[in-house]
Amino acid sequence: xxxxxxxxxxxxxxxxxxxxxxxxxxxxxxxxxxxxxxxxxxxxxxxxxxxxxxxxxxxxxxxxxx
Numbered sequence: 001x002x003x004x005x006x007x008x009x010x011x012x013x014x015x016x017x018x019x020x021x022x023x024x025x026x027x028x029x030x031x032x033x034x035x036x037x038x039x040x041x042x043x044x045x046x047x048x049x050x051x052x053x054x055x056x057x058x059x060x061x062x063x064x065x066x
Contacts, residue, residue: 002023002024002027003023005026006023
């Protein structure tokens with residue numbers, strides 16, 4: 001990601017020092033976004049399992065005690 005951003009800045013006429021700094025910032029922001037996305041995926045996965053377990057238990061109670 002950083003290399004692609006750096007190359008894009010250079011190709012658009014940004015000086016090398018500024019391009020390096022901006023590419024590093026872009027890489028950091030991308031990494032943070034990916035980290036949050038992974039956290040949301042994990043939280044959603046566990047929530048789905050909890051809801052599924054609760055639904056199964058409720059269905060079993062309804063079947064047994066009608």
